[in-house]
Structures are given as C-alpha cells and as structure tokens.
Amino acid sequence: MSQDKSQNVQQFPPFNDKNEEAPDIGGGLPVIEYWAKHTISPEGPKLWKTLLHHSACLSCSWGTGGQKGGFTNEDGEKLQRCMKSVEAISAEIKPGIKQQFFEQQSITELQKLTSMEADRLGRLSFPMILRAGKSHYERISWSEIYQIAEAGFRKTPERVASYSSGRSSNEAAFLLQLMMRSLGSNNLADCSDLCHAPSTYGLQQMFGTKTSIVSLESLNEADCVVLSGANSAYNHPRLMNELIKLRERGGKIIVINPIMEIGLVKFGSPAFPIKSLIPGSDIASLYLQLIPGSDSVLFTGIQKALIETGNIKTEFLQAYTEGWEAVVENARSISWETITEICGVSQAEIEAAAAIISNASCVVFGWAMGITQHQNGVDNVYSIGNTALMSGNIGREGAGVMPVRGHSNVQGFGSMGVTSQKIKKGLQEALERLLGRSLSTVKGYDTRSLIEAADEHKVDTLICLGGNLYGANPDSTQAKRALGNIETIIYLATKPNLGHFHGLAKQNTIVIPVLNRFENPHKTTVESGNNFVRLNDEGKTHLKNADLIPEVEFLTELAHRIHGEYPVDWRQLRDTKFIRKLIAQTVPGYEKIGTIDETKEEFTIGGRIINTPHFPTENGKAKMFVTLLPQLTLPDRKAFGASEQTQGIVVALITARSYAQHNTVVYQIEDKYRGMPHRNCILMNRIDLEKAGLKEHQRVTVKGNAGKLENVEIIHGAVRPGAALMFYPEVNVIFNAQVDKRAGTPAYKRVPVFVYAN
Ligand code: SF4
Incomplete structure (x- = not known):
C-alpha cells in the first residue's frame, strides 16, 4: 500500500485549512x-x-x-x-405510517417538518389524497385514484407531464415513457435533467454515446484517474476502493475540486480493514482547488501544457477525431495569464497535472456534478473529452471518460427513453414501429422547463415516479407556486418527502405508496453507471396490513384505462417479464434482457464500452469542440441591495449534499467529515472571513437572487477563498439558478450570494 507521501506531487492540497472538528481521513472507523x-x-x-x-x-x-x-x-x-x-x-425497513397520523397532522403541520423528519416518519402504507380546500391528507380508494388519474391524462398531450427519479426499475421507466409517448407527449422530465444532462449531451456530441465508456474491468487497468467535481468518498464510496487499488499499484490520482474533501485526500476503507481502515490510504497525488465553474479553462491549461511539452498524440487525433486542429489551436493561443487568472490554479500545478497524465499509460477521466451543474456544464464535459483525446486516452482498455452518476437507476431511465431530449435513432425507430406512427415532434419539457411551464399555467396533470421535484429545484418559492398551478399531481413513493407536503396541486394531490426494489412480486432490472444491468429478485414487504402497489401495476392499469390495448396489452405487462421482452426488442444494446428471466445472466449493455478508437458517430470519429472562456465575475454587493457599510462578502456558493444525505433525503443533521454541526451552516475560507470582518461561528444572512436564509452559522473549512458551501435542498430557496442552455441543467455549483452580518 502506498502510504509514502513522497509519491504525492504535493505535500498538502493548497487550501487545506480545515476546522478542528473535521477528521484527518474520510471513511474510517465511523x-x-x-x-x-x-x-x-x-x-x-x-x-x-x-x-x-x-x-x-x-x-x-x-x-x-x-x-x-x-x-x-x-x-x-x-x-x-x-x-x-x-x-x-x-x-x-421502517414501520408504516398509521392513517391516524395523517388524520391528526394538518398540511400546515406537515410543512414544518425538515427533510430528515419527513423521511423518518416511516413508510407510506396507504394511498391518500389532499383535496383542494382541505387541511388534511385523507385515505382514497383505488377506484377513485384511477378515475382522477385517467381524467387527468385525457387532457391534450402538451398539458400532461411526468417526472421521475432513478429509484425505480427499468421496467417502470419503460412503461412510463411508452404511456406518455402513446399519448403523444414528450414531457418526460427526469431528475437527470438536474444533474448529468450535460454529460449525456456532451458525450453524445463527441462520441455518439451518452454514458461512460469505461467498464469496471477497464478501470482496473488504469494507472491514472483524473477525478473532477465528485465527492466520491461519500457519494460513490466503493469507487474509493478502486482508487486505493490504483494507488497501490503505483498509479496517480488528480483530484479537481474547489473544496478539499478529506476523503479524497486520505480514505479509510472497510474493504481493506488492516491496511486502510484506520491509517487511511492516500488518494490524491495532486489536488487542484480551482475557482468554481472554471473547469473547462483548467482542462484547456492541461491541454496547453501537453502541447508545450510535445505530449499530444497528433497521429491519434488525425486518424480518429475531427475538429482537433481548432481545439489544439485554441489551447495554444490562450495565454497562461488568462488561464491561471480564470481558474485560480497556478501554471506549475497545471503543468504537474499534465505531466502526470502524459507519464501515465492509461488515464480514466471521471466526473460528477461539480462539472455538470454549471452554466457551461456541456463545455466542461467537452474540455474533459478533448483532454482525453489529445492525450490518446480514449479507445483502449484502461482509459476513457467516465461520468459518475447519482441515483442507482438514473442511467437506466435514460436508456429506457425517459427523457425530453431527442432519443437515439434506434430506440425512436423501434418505438415508432411499436406505436405504428411517428413520435410527436413537439419538444418535451425537461425539469426546469416543466416548472416554468407550470408557472405559466401550461400543465394540467403530472405524475411523479419517485423523486422530490419540489425539493430538487432551485427557487423553491417558484417551484411551490408552479406546482400549485397544476390541477392533479400523482406522486408514487415509498416514503414521504417534502415534495408531498409543499408541492401541492391546485385540485388533487395524490400520494400512492409503492413497493420498493426488494419487495416487488415480479423481477425487475436496473442499470448501473458502469453500464451493467442487474436483475432484482422478487421479494415481500415487511409492512403488515399495508395497501401498497407495485409501480408497474399502477402504470399498466392507468395506461390500460387511457389507451385500451394500444399499442400493447398493458395488463399483460403486469408480469414484468413481458416488459423485458419489449425492452429487448426496442432498446439497442439491451437484447440480452429478453432472456434474463431464464438465464439470470446479468450483462454489460452492448456497444457502450469503447475499447477501440472507433466511435458510434456518423463517420466513426470522435468530434472535438472548442470551449469558450466562461464569464466568472461575481456581482457587486450592490446587486444584493447591500451598502458599502454592511459587513459582508460576495462569494460563489457551491450547493452540495452533506456526508449524510442521498439526493434530497437527509439521514443525519451533522456533516462529520466537513466539521459542519447542522444543516444551516456555511463553509468558508478564513481568508474571506478576515476580509469581510466576519468570525467563525458567527450567525449571518446569506442572500441570493431569489431570497435569503438567516441565522446561518459560519464554519471555517478547506474551501478555496471566494467560494463557499451550503447544503441543498434547504438552500434552494435563495436562488434562481442560471441554466446550461444546451442541457437545461441549473448552475447549482456556482451561485453568487452575499454573506453578511445579521
Ligand atoms: S452502489 Fe450502493 S454499496 Fe455501492 S457505492 Fe453505491 S451506495 Fe455504496
């Protein structure tokens, strides 16, 4: 095990001044x-x-x-x-919530709950409705649910919509999109619109594929990983095992993140109890703490250093890519002053990163939402792809690009066609054959445009297959108002969340309790971010006397009532093996799912892993794109209505999950690893505090362009000066984010805010 600090390029990350509460390693005994x-x-x-x-x-x-x-x-x-x-x-596996609870708690009371309190109520165990003008959720019969839902979905296709999260199965996802597309609606908003849509868009443009091109096996061959904008120490903990193994075999890891996440410096993994768990294993060989939103510029800097040291693979670029000359020229012509000023990382550090990449045999570039949740999220993805191509790290074992996705089946939803974006030609043609007509060409709503449309009274009916649409959106005030304009909202969920209490429809808000992945009466499947399809066995719920339904059963019955037997016998699809047969016939690369019931053979989706430099683009070449310099100037304090006298500072706020949170679900109040004791904290650098005359533990107000949060406690931490961190979804109330126009994803990772003394 490499515990030798001399193998690291730096002794410590540049902004490593963490607070005393934060531990010295991530993972570990906790x-x-x-x-x-x-x-x-x-x-x-x-x-x-x-x-x-x-x-x-x-x-x-x-x-x-x-x-x-x-x-x-x-x-x-x-x-x-x-x-x-x-x-x-x-x-x-918590107990079911009793009917009596909802009879006693008014919606006003329920709205006072925090995300964690809502989650801890337990499992939803009976269907309920909040009717217009009523103060309490009440139990509702299945026949009335279907009556309301059917009437809701008989509206014009442009006025109905769905939203989904990656909690559910491929089978439910396939049904959802088939039901919507059979109606003629492309309004298939999905949680991925808010996170990895720029990866999907960017990878499709560059490589003709929308997902990671690296398998787990291939990652094991790499001797360098560049991990950008991802806190995998908490969000994908088992990726840490791969990184530890890579360091153990002498490889190097470059971490790019404005915040020093302790688990990306040193991580104690329970998978290696003797050598890693307590002492911790070195992760980052080089840690680059850039200005939030400047990733494309930093990668351009790496490209420039590769060019200047004669380390670009020109023959590879000539043979397998197009557009490379302009990208090379762009990197060559931008001055080092411009690059270092925009990204805040020194030329020496950038050159060190380029040297690691060029000295490695096989580099994998991984990233998450620190790359995508920016106004230039697609450019950030392009810049990573350009760097991978320029250094010849694509199209062979052990190398490639690897977006690290969030929820367990979020990628499967995209594969099943749950997207408002253009779907792949093969899937489109197969669906058109099934429907016997062309798919609607009306542009569908993604998540942000769904909220905008609802705000303009353009949506009548919405079905939410999991997720927390209210909580996940920026500008919670707008999200609440917009959802309140929709006549009927149907939530399918296993547990309550704040969306069920704040995201209320104009007439009927229905909450349907569903079985989870290990409780379904039929098998289901999911797709990992590494393109591997897993089969989930049947199971049983622990809930006694509960009135739950499998999502597939609800969707097939609703679709049957709307569509009859067009274009399929929906009721037959209650048995999910028939859905898998349909998926095998329609979703390219998923052919093996057609026999998975018999073979039990889980599989890697065909055509996804690219180990030769031939790409599924029209001409077989990868396409490179010049990226523009982002405008990262922060507004003046006057933009927040603050005078010169107010003690405070404008910073670029990164909104993030704590180390005890899954998407909008909060499991614990405290974030141990960042030393943040509760949810209403802001993590700031000491330099900024001194500059603004603010003190650690002082209570301040944080103001964005849509609201403010008061009584926020300042915690000092290892974030670069000029940047700060707060937790979503709570902080979503203060800003209305800019979006990346190509992918529709909000810039959650660079929100200008003014932090000032109360
Ligand atoms: S798939 Fe599950 S076990 Fe594996 S890293 Fe993610 S959360 Fe952990």
Whole structure:
C-alpha cells in the first residue's frame, strides 16, 4: 500500500485549512460504527435479510448486488457494500405510517417538518389524497385514484407531464415513457435533467454515446484517474476502493475540486480493514482547488501544457477525431495569464497535472456534478473529452471518460427513453414501429422547463415516479407556486418527502405508496453507471396490513384505462417479464434482457464500452469542440441591495449534499467529515472571513437572487477563498439558478450570494 507521501506531487492540497472538528481521513472507523449500530440494532435482522437479498443496491449508481449477492460487484469482488447502502435500506425497513397520523397532522403541520423528519416518519402504507380546500391528507380508494388519474391524462398531450427519479426499475421507466409517448407527449422530465444532462449531451456530441465508456474491468487497468467535481468518498464510496487499488499499484490520482474533501485526500476503507481502515490510504497525488465553474479553462491549461511539452498524440487525433486542429489551436493561443487568472490554479500545478497524465499509460477521466451543474456544464464535459483525446486516452482498455452518476437507476431511465431530449435513432425507430406512427415532434419539457411551464399555467396533470421535484429545484418559492398551478399531481413513493407536503396541486394531490426494489412480486432490472444491468429478485414487504402497489401495476392499469390495448396489452405487462421482452426488442444494446428471466445472466449493455478508437458517430470519429472562456465575475454587493457599510462578502456558493444525505433525503443533521454541526451552516475560507470582518461561528444572512436564509452559522473549512458551501435542498430557496442552455441543467455549483452580518 502506498502510504509514502513522497509519491504525492504535493505535500498538502493548497487550501487545506480545515476546522478542528473535521477528521484527518474520510471513511474510517465511523463507517464501521454506523454498520455496527444498525446491523446489531432491533432492525438488524431485517437489514441483513435485505442486504443479502438478490437485488441491486438502492443507493448510488456505482452498483452492487443483484444475482451475485448483495455484497458482490460485477467483477465478482466481495465486500462491496457501503454505509450509504445501509442508510438507504434502514429508511426503507421502517414501520408504516398509521392513517391516524395523517388524520391528526394538518398540511400546515406537515410543512414544518425538515427533510430528515419527513423521511423518518416511516413508510407510506396507504394511498391518500389532499383535496383542494382541505387541511388534511385523507385515505382514497383505488377506484377513485384511477378515475382522477385517467381524467387527468385525457387532457391534450402538451398539458400532461411526468417526472421521475432513478429509484425505480427499468421496467417502470419503460412503461412510463411508452404511456406518455402513446399519448403523444414528450414531457418526460427526469431528475437527470438536474444533474448529468450535460454529460449525456456532451458525450453524445463527441462520441455518439451518452454514458461512460469505461467498464469496471477497464478501470482496473488504469494507472491514472483524473477525478473532477465528485465527492466520491461519500457519494460513490466503493469507487474509493478502486482508487486505493490504483494507488497501490503505483498509479496517480488528480483530484479537481474547489473544496478539499478529506476523503479524497486520505480514505479509510472497510474493504481493506488492516491496511486502510484506520491509517487511511492516500488518494490524491495532486489536488487542484480551482475557482468554481472554471473547469473547462483548467482542462484547456492541461491541454496547453501537453502541447508545450510535445505530449499530444497528433497521429491519434488525425486518424480518429475531427475538429482537433481548432481545439489544439485554441489551447495554444490562450495565454497562461488568462488561464491561471480564470481558474485560480497556478501554471506549475497545471503543468504537474499534465505531466502526470502524459507519464501515465492509461488515464480514466471521471466526473460528477461539480462539472455538470454549471452554466457551461456541456463545455466542461467537452474540455474533459478533448483532454482525453489529445492525450490518446480514449479507445483502449484502461482509459476513457467516465461520468459518475447519482441515483442507482438514473442511467437506466435514460436508456429506457425517459427523457425530453431527442432519443437515439434506434430506440425512436423501434418505438415508432411499436406505436405504428411517428413520435410527436413537439419538444418535451425537461425539469426546469416543466416548472416554468407550470408557472405559466401550461400543465394540467403530472405524475411523479419517485423523486422530490419540489425539493430538487432551485427557487423553491417558484417551484411551490408552479406546482400549485397544476390541477392533479400523482406522486408514487415509498416514503414521504417534502415534495408531498409543499408541492401541492391546485385540485388533487395524490400520494400512492409503492413497493420498493426488494419487495416487488415480479423481477425487475436496473442499470448501473458502469453500464451493467442487474436483475432484482422478487421479494415481500415487511409492512403488515399495508395497501401498497407495485409501480408497474399502477402504470399498466392507468395506461390500460387511457389507451385500451394500444399499442400493447398493458395488463399483460403486469408480469414484468413481458416488459423485458419489449425492452429487448426496442432498446439497442439491451437484447440480452429478453432472456434474463431464464438465464439470470446479468450483462454489460452492448456497444457502450469503447475499447477501440472507433466511435458510434456518423463517420466513426470522435468530434472535438472548442470551449469558450466562461464569464466568472461575481456581482457587486450592490446587486444584493447591500451598502458599502454592511459587513459582508460576495462569494460563489457551491450547493452540495452533506456526508449524510442521498439526493434530497437527509439521514443525519451533522456533516462529520466537513466539521459542519447542522444543516444551516456555511463553509468558508478564513481568508474571506478576515476580509469581510466576519468570525467563525458567527450567525449571518446569506442572500441570493431569489431570497435569503438567516441565522446561518459560519464554519471555517478547506474551501478555496471566494467560494463557499451550503447544503441543498434547504438552500434552494435563495436562488434562481442560471441554466446550461444546451442541457437545461441549473448552475447549482456556482451561485453568487452575499454573506453578511445579521
Ligand atoms: S457505492 Fe453505491 S452502489 Fe455501492 S454499496 Fe455504496 S451506495 Fe450502493
């Protein structure tokens, strides 16, 4: 195990002044304590039963479990289950919420709950409705639900919409889009619109594919990983095992992140209990703490350094790419002064990164929402792809581009056609054959445009398959108002969330309790971010006397009532094996799903992993794009209505999850690893505090362009000066984010705010 600091390019990351509460390593013993607490608690037996069930992990899209068992990944490696997974299961095995609870708690009371309190109420266990003018949710019969839902979806196609999260199965996703497209609606908003849509868009433009082109097996061949804008130490913990192994075999890791995330410096992994868990393993060889939003410029700097040292693969570019000359010329012509001023990283550090890349044999470029959630998110993705191509790190084993996705089946939803964006030609043609007509050409609503349209009274009916549309959107005030203009909203969920209490429809808000991934009466499948499809076995719910429904059953019945037997016998599809047959016939690369019931053979989707420099683009070449310099000037304090006398500072706020949170679901109040004791904190650099005359633990107001949060506690931490961090979804109330025009994703990672003394 490489514990030798001399192997690291820096002794420490540049802005490493963390607070005293933050630990010296990520992961480590707290992970084991958490496991122990939960697995030997009264819920322990249920938890173990679920962990051992043959179904995929509910949480992140790195993916584990399935037919190989709960602790095994696609390469057969054992001990592959993290704390995040336990957090997710623990929430799902809670008791059902009693009817009496909703009879007693008015909607006003429910709206006072925090995200964590809402989640801890337990499992939804009966269908309920909040009718216009009523103060309480009440139980509703299934016949009335179908009556309201059917009437709602008989409106004109442009006025109905869906929203979904990656919690559900491929089968439910396929049904949802088929039902909507059979109506003639492309309004298939999805949570990925808010996170990795720039990856999907950018990769399609460059490589003709929308997902990672690297398999887990291939990652094991890499000797360098460049990890940008991803806090994998919490959000994809098992990726850390891969990074530890890479360092162990002498490889190097470049981390690019404005915040020093302690787990990306040193991580103690329970998968290596002796050598890693307590001492921690070195992760970053080089940590670049750039100005938020400047990633494309930093990567242009890396390209420039590669050019200047004669380390670009010109023959490779000539043979396998197009547009490369302009990209090379762009990097050559931008001055080092411009690059370093915009990204805030020194020329020496950038050159060190380029040297690591050029000295490595096989480099994988991974990223997450720190790259995509910017106004120039697509350019950020292009700049990574350009760097990978210029250094010849595409189209062979051990190298490539690897967006690291969020929710466990978020990628599967895209593959099944749940998107408002243009779908792949093969899928479109197959769906058109099935429908016997062309798909609607009316542009569908993505998540942001759905909220905008609802705000303009253009949406009548909305079905939400999981997720928290209200909580995930910026400008919570607008989201609430917009959802309030929709006549009928139907939420399908396993547990309550704030969306069910704040995202209320004008007439009828219906909450339908559904079975989760390990409880369904039929098998289902999910797709990991590494393009691996897992099969989930049937299961049973622990809830007694509950009135739950499989999502597939609800969708097939609703579709049957709307469409009859067009274009399929919907009721037959209640048995999910028939959906898998349809998927095999319609979704390119998914052919093997047609026989998975018999073979139980989980598989990597055909055509996704690219290990030769031939790309599924029209001419077989990768396309390179010049990226523009982003405008990253922060507004003056006057833009926030503040006078010169007000003690405060304008910073670029990064909105992020805590180390105890999955998307909008909060599991614990405290963020141990950043030393943030509660949710209403702002993490700032000491230099900024001194500049503004503010002090640690002082209570301040944080103001954005749509509102403010008061009584926010300042915590000093290892974030670069000029940037700060707060937690979403709570902070979403203060800003109305700019969006990347090509992908529709809001700039959650660079929100100008004014922080001032109360
Ligand atoms: S890394 Fe992701 S998929 Fe693996 S166990 Fe953890 S949450 Fe589940």
